[in-house]
Structures are given as C-alpha cells and as structure tokens.
Amino acid sequence: MSNPPHLDAAALFESPLARDREAGSMQRQLHERLKRAILDGSLAPGSRLPGSRALAEALAISRNTVTATYEHLAAEGYVRPDRQGTRVIELTSPALPRGLGKPAGAPATARRLAGIKPSTPFTTPDAALRPGVPALSHFPSAAWRGALDRAMRAASPATLGYGNPLGEPPLRAAIARHLAIARGVRCEASQVVIAEGAQEAISLCVRLLANPGDTGWVEDPGYRGAKAAMHAGDMRIVPVRVDAEGLCASAGDWQKHPPRLIYTTPSHQYPAGAVLSIARRLALIAEARRHGAWIIEDDYDSEFRHTGEPVGAMQGLVDDAPVLYIGTFSKTMFPSLRLGFLVLPRQLMAVVQTALEEMLRGGHRHEQIAMAGFIESGQFSRHLGRMRRLYRERQQALRLALTRHLKVPHEIDGGYCGLHLTVRLPPQFDDRRIAAEALRHQLAPAALSSFAIQPLPTDNGLVLGYGNTSAELFEPLVKRLSQLARAVERSRA
Numbered sequence: 001m002s003n004p005p006h007l008d009a010a011a012l013f014e015s016p017l018a019r020d021r022e023a024g025s026m027q028r029q030l031h032e033r034l035k036r037a038i039l040d041g042s043l044a045p046g047s048r049l050p051g052s053r054a055l056a057e058a059l060a061i062s063r064n065t066v067t068a069t070y071e072h073l074a075a076e077g078y079v080r081p082d083r084q085g086t087r088v089i090e091l092t093s094p095a096l097p098r099g100l101g102k103p104a105g106a107p108a109t110a111r112r113l114a115g116i117k118p119s120t121p122f123t124t125p126d127a128a129l130r131p132g133v134p135a136l137s138h139f140p141s142a143a144w145r146g147a148l149d150r151a152m153r154a155a156s157p158a159t160l161g162y163g164n165p166l167g168e169p170p171l172r173a174a175i176a177r178h179l180a181i182a183r184g185v186r187c188e189a190s191q192v193v194i195a196e197g198a199q200e201a202i203s204l205c206v207r208l209l210a211n212p213g214d215t216g217w218v219e220d221p222g223y224r225g226a227k228a229a230m231h232a233g234d235m236r237i238v239p240v241r242v243d244a245e246g247l248c249a250s251a252g253d254w255q256k257h258p259p260r261l262i263y264t265t266p267s268h269q270y271p272a273g274a275v276l277s278i279a280r281r282l283a284l285i286a287e288a289r290r291h292g293a294w295i296i297e298d299d300y301d302s303e304f305r306h307t308g309e310p311v312g313a314m315q316g317l318v319d320d321a322p323v324l325y326i327g328t329f330s331k332t333m334f335p336s337l338r339l340g341f342l343v344l345p346r347q348l349m350a351v352v353q354t355a356l357e358e359m360l361r362g363g364h365r366h367e368q369i370a371m372a373g374f375i376e377s378g379q380f381s382r383h384l385g386r387m388r389r390l391y392r393e394r395q396q397a398l399r400l401a402l403t404r405h406l407k408v409p410h411e412i413d414g415g416y417c418g419l420h421l422t423v424r425l426p427p428q429f430d431d432r433r434i435a436a437e438a439l440r441h442q443l444a445p446a447a448l449s450s451f452a453i454q455p456l457p458t459d460n461g462l463v464l465g466y467g468n469t470s471a472e473l474f475e476p477l478v479k480r481l482s483q484l485a486r487a488v489e490r491s492r493a
C-alpha cells in the first residue's frame, strides 16, 4: 500500500477514506492513517483521539471499525485507553520528521564498499560467448533429478534439521576422494568445508586468516570476485602481474608488500589463461612459508583439461603446503547449485574448526547428499567426461573461427583447460567499447582490461567463453566481432 498524503490534525478525522478495493479495508486505511500521524508528530503525544462514535460518523464508517482500529493501535503500543478515552502515548524517541520513510541522503554503508568496483553488466547465461558459463543445455537433468529423489526418499526428520556446519560428511568424503584422484590434492574429509560456491570459500579464507589492513595479493589481471572478498574484509589489495607463466611475484613485491593472503588460479589463470610454472609454484610455496603467508589456490575450471600433461594442484605438491585449496561445482554441474568447497591444511583446521562451526550453519543438506551420491555412483565422472569432449570440440571450433575470421591483429592465449579463450588486441581496438557494442548484439565477451587493477596496454582484448555456445555458431559470431572491432577502431580515427 502506498503512503497516503500527509493530513493535518482536523483533516485526519474528517477527510473520507478511499472506497476502492485497491486502497484496502476501512480498518487498514484508518490504522495506517493514525499510525503515520502519531509517528510524524501530527497527533501530539498525550493528545486524545475522537470518541469512536464521533469518528465513525465523521468518516461514514462503522463504529466497530473504529473500535477495532483503536484496539489494534493499543495492542501495538501507539495509544493507551484511559478513563477519558484513548490517548496517544509518549514515544521515548523524538517524533520522526515529516516525510517518514524518506532517507535524508544516501544510505549509510561501510567505507570498505567503495573499493568494490562495478562488474560487467548482468546478462542472461545464454548470451553467447559469456565467460564462465558451462553448457547448461547439456546438463543431465534426469540423472540429477534421480539423485535428488534418492536423497529426498532417504530424508528423515533428522535430515530436515541443522546439519554439520562444515557440510554433509558423505559429500566431504566424496570430494576428498575425487580430488585425490583427479587433482592430486592430499586431504582427508575432515579438512573439507562445504561453501556456497568458490566465492563464499574465498570470503571464508579472508574471514579466517586476515585482519583489517592486512595485505592481500591478487593476480593482475585477475578474478574480480577475489578482490571483492578482500575489500569486504578490509584488506589492502596489492595487484601482482601475471605473464605467460602465471603469477609473477618479484623479490620487490615480497619485500615491499609482504602478503598475508595470496589469491591465485595456478591451473588456468583467470582470465589470461597461463598455467603457473612448476618453478614458480615451488618458489611461491617457499616464500609464503618464509613470510607466514597463505596461498588461496582457486582451481575453478581445471576439471576440463584439453591439452598437454595434467598439472596437479599446488596443494598436493609438497607436504603441508601453506595452501587453501578451493573448488566449485558451478562449472562442473551448474552455477545456481551454489556448491563449492575449501580444503584447509590439517594444522590450520585444528585451530579454526571451532570458529568455523560457530560461523557456519550448513544447509542445502539434501542437495549435498544428492551431490555425494552423484559422485559416488560414477555419474559425476561420466558427466565430466562428456563435457570435456564437448568443450574440447567447442574450443577447437572457436580457435578455427578466430584464425579464419577475426580480421584484426590478435594473439590467442590460454586454452590448456576450462571454458574460455583470451584474445589480445592492439590498443586501438578498445576492448571495453567492443564488449559494450557486442552486448547490443546479445554477445557477452568480457573486456580483458576490466579484470586489471593497473592495466597495461597489453591487457587489451576479449575474454571469450565457449562453454555455453554451440560450435557451429562461432563462425558468424567471430565475423560479427571482427566487424565490431573494426568499427571501434574506425570511430577512434
């Protein structure tokens, strides 16, 4: 119901109530009118409300409506009946100014939010070339429905209650087993924490390990969600460049900005696509140990390897690495499932377990149980195998289309695994303008420069997702992108 206009004290009791159905019942309108008048001070504290008979006559409504409204106001504490009638009570806080409900200026928020920059505009997941979206139309919905059904059939009053705050034990165990085989991660189920996707897992690392003002390294260009999580934890963010071998931390970086947290995507740098070399992995682990820093290893899309030898996770590279391993089912299953996980080093888990149990509440228990069944039955591996083949095909088709039809100078990066390729363009092809133009044609590539905190001229290009786009579409789409890029270049001249 929209707020009625302000009425002075006399009009309050004389101007008629609306008779149309949309305005609500007489009682509701009268209640709202009197309550607002009390809150904005036009009915003064201690003043007496008209007798119910007089008010009913003045407003041409039933006396019962007035009595019921007065009783309602009394029950809420706005008025008090006494021997002389019904009086407005003294509110302990000063009466709110007129125009109640209209904030004086911008709503007050935490200063840290100022550091969180707008991302690319929201587009539907089916917008072609959008990075990070898996092949949702190929998801085996029937098999997943079966897993959910089985979880619900086995449900009991106990499983409808709160579960283990760190996640359902069968899922934690299934993840630990799967990661050992697929990614070389060394862990037990007790080290696995279920989170609402990788994003919540990154936020958890910040909440567990960083104090306000601590330094967090992020890859530049890099994943915006990690920066947002660090900003939200009041961390000081230091961008560290990435090159063809991934995160490239210099001795100066360690000396000038020793980090508490280092966020990295070693198996497929997001968005530039490099694989962190083994030499850099070992050096990063050694330096992190020396400086008491923690590495957050985001292994978001490594299940889809397309070329070369598999590179295992950093987490399993050496014993007791200071690495928190993060994974997600957003790419391997579907993003709205909101299931991801965090693997904590054993000694760290021993220290933070109590805090985690108090901070978290678990939840989505039946989806977690269904996911555990999906993994244990082998359906997950079969689905991954099918998707790996599909993405490999799509990537090859996109590469071919780029080679044949992208008629501007470019270089293709990445492609070792995952769901996107990155195309670098010379600076005269302004990537943000091309991305904005593309969006007008329902294409959603992302501008490479929008991932960088301190963009270099070489950070100009397009991040092209191939997960959600059929192979036969790439030719016409790349031709269109090529025209858009040329138009952007011409409009500059």
Ligand SMILES: Cc1ncc(COP(=O)(O)O)c(C=O)c1O
Residues within 6 Å of the ligand: 131, 132, 196, 197, 198, 199, 200, 223, 265, 270, 298, 300, 327, 328, 329, 330, 335, 339, 340
């Ligand atoms: C680098 C990176 N990490 C993690 C995620 C996934 O986050 P979530 O599991 O919260 O959906 C994405 C999604 O696009 C990503 O690009």
